[in-house]
Amino acid sequence: MPNPTREALAVIAETAMTPPHTQPTNGGFGSPEYDVIVVGGGPAGSAAASIAARGGATVLLLERNVGPTFKIGESLMPETYWTLAKMGVLDRVKKAGFVEKHSVQFFSKSGKGSAPFYFDSMNEHESAQTWQVHRADFDELLMDNASEQGAEVVRGCSVRQVLFDGDQACGVSVRTSEGETVELGALAVVDATGQGNLIPRAQKLERLDYGLAHAAVFTHWQGAYRERGRDEGATIILHTEDGGSWFWYIPLANDVVSVGVVGDQQALITDSDLMPHEIFFAEVEKCAEIKRRIAGAVQCRPLQVLKDFSYKNLQHAGDGWVLVGDAYSFIDPVYSSGVFLALKSGEMAAEAILDGLDSNDLSASQLGRFEAELQKGMDAVLGLVRSFYSPDFSFGGFLRNYPQHQEAVTKILIGDVFESDFSAFFDHVAEYQQAGADLGSVSG
Numbered sequence: 001m002p003n004p005t006r007e008a009l010a011v012i013a014e015t016a017m018t019p020p021h022t023q024p025t026n027g028g029f030g031s032p033e034y035d036v037i038v039v040g041g042g043p044a045g046s047a048a049a050s051i052a053a054r055g056g057a058t059v060l061l062l063e064r065n066v067g068p069t070f071k072i073g074e075s076l077m078p079e080t081y082w083t084l085a086k087m088g089v090l091d092r093v094k095k096a097g098f099v100e101k102h103s104v105q106f107f108s109k110s111g112k113g114s115a116p117f118y119f120d121s122m123n124e125h126e127s128a129q130t131w132q133v134h135r136a137d138f139d140e141l142l143m144d145n146a147s148e149q150g151a152e153v154v155r156g157c158s159v160r161q162v163l164f165d166g167d168q169a170c171g172v173s174v175r176t177s178e179g180e181t182v183e184l185g186a187l188a189v190v191d192a193t194g195q196g197n198l199i200p201r202a203q204k205l206e207r208l209d210y211g212l213a214h215a216a217v218f219t220h221w222q223g224a225y226r227e228r229g230r231d232e233g234a235t236i237i238l239h240t241e242d243g244g245s246w247f248w249y250i251p252l253a254n255d256v257v258s259v260g261v262v263g264d265q266q267a268l269i270t271d272s273d274l275m276p277h278e279i280f281f282a283e284v285e286k287c288a289e290i291k292r293r294i295a296g297a298v299q300c301r302p303l304q305v306l307k308d309f310s311y312k313n314l315q316h317a318g319d320g321w322v323l324v325g326d327a328y329s330f331i332d333p334v335y336s337s338g339v340f341l342a343l344k345s346g347e348m349a350a351e352a353i354l355d356g357l358d359s360n361d362l363s364a365s366q367l368g369r370f371e372a373e374l375q376k377g378m379d380a381v382l383g384l385v386r387s388f389y390s391p392d393f394s395f396g397g398f399l400r401n402y403p404q405h406q407e408a409v410t411k412i413l414i415g416d417v418f419e420s421d422f423s424a425f426f427d428h429v430a431e432y433q434q435a436g437a438d439l440g441s442v443s444g
């Protein structure tokens with residue numbers, strides 16, 4: 001796609017990149033300059049790199065981990081299907097041996113299970129079925145695919161900073177696995193560093209706090225209870241009996257189940273004198289169904305704690321740069337929307353960049369052109385997340401009162417959030433919560 005304006009941009013990138021005090025070498029990279037440099041090889045970065053490379057751009061994807069690495073975020077939403085297809089990786093995902101996920105089910109604090117939300121009740125297409133994934137394997141598969149689609153993928157490289165010429169991003173400074181510092185030029189830089197937030201931290205971007213100050217304590221179990229047949233891979237969300245926290249139960253391949261508890265950060269972690277394993281098992285004691293499911297199973301990962309994960313950066317793109325995935329925003333783990341939104345925003349960014357390369361426009365407004373569309377979908381997820389944490393909401397109770405909204409709930413749970421208008425649904429959610437608040441309680 002060569003043209004004068006792109007060449008001019010490349011000259012800016014080259015001259016701005018080399019401050020006199022450094023001695024840059026090419027560090028074994030295929031080129032000193034790329035159309036697109038993607039920082040971070042999670043789902044958002046691999047989606048952006050694969051789709052940009054398939055569209056004809058020269059792409060470098062840089063990931064700091066040397067090899068497959070454990071990550072949380074194991075349950076996918078069905079609508080990931082479409083981005084995986086655009087990345088050219090769908091067939092490999094189908095054949096990778098991940099556990100099939102057909103539904104999600106909620107247990108109230110009284111221990112009562114909702115009817116499972118089967119995704120194919122609203123969608124007969126094969127995209128109604130999705131997967132529960134070991135993220136180390138999934139992320140490797142997506143990065144390998146980016147490479148097969150034509151991106152240069154380099155692992156073991158940590159990007160230290162994004163380079164700017166004035167306000168225009170023009171490349172990155174990288175620490176290679178050999179300990180060498182290398183500067184590379186790019187017409188567009190995609191920040192897909194997840195909660196690392198490379199550009200937002202460097203630019204001190206203002207953050208919106210969603211007011212969802214939650215923490216999670218989680219681990220893996222070998223040999224825990226599994227349903228048979230198509231319910232084997234269901235995600236189960238279970239409230240503890242005091243309603244103060246909830247568990248996820250995500251069956252993975254190799255007879256492993258991912259189990260985590262999420263609760264108010266202050267109450268669960270900050271104000272607690274307990275060690276993480278004591279916190280976890282104290283919460284298990286408050287959830288008979290989880291206790292039953294892991295009885296006799298063997299814990300096969302150390303417990304891990306995460307907190308401060310919900311936010312949105314208020315600036316989404318600048319001249320020559322764009323944020324995707326968690327580097328832009330993460331809402332909450334409850335509906336497993338993180339990987340879906342990471343893939344989708346990576347796809348949207350790649351398409352904006354490809355069009356920008358064609359029209360010589362890599363401005364903030366071009367690279368961030370999808371913000372309103374992405375935000376619309378995120379708002380639907382965020383609205384249902386807020387309902388979940390409201391003491392005056394339960395899925396069972398709400399749907400008994402408003403059965404016409406089964407479709408809206410299922411659409412949000414599968415990630416079909418970009419086309420539909422959910423305003424009538426959220427009006428009725430507010431009405432139901434108000435009625436519950438007026439009565440003082442809601443039955444599950």
Ligand SMILES: Cc1cc2nc3c(=O)[nH]c(=O)nc-3n(C[C@H](O)[C@H](O)[C@H](O)COP(=O)(O)OP(=O)(O)OC[C@H]3O[C@@H](n4cnc5c(N)ncnc54)[C@H](O)[C@@H]3O)c2cc1C
Pocket residue numbers: 039040041042043044045062063064065071072073074075076077157158159160192193194195196198216260306309324325326327330332333335336337338339340342
């Ligand atoms: C408790 C919890 C449970 C969750 N459960 C789910 C779930 O069940 N389902 C779901 O869909 N989502 C879940 N999520 C969210 C999910 O984990 C994230 O939304 C998702 O991983 C975001 O993908 P990403 O590509 O934006 O970032 P990441 O997957 O975090 O990838 C970022 C990559 O960038 C690399 N990187 C960072 N800095 C640099 C650098 N300077 N140079 C080079 N590389 C760098 C990192 O090594 C990493 O590989 C959960 C989140 C939490 C906190």
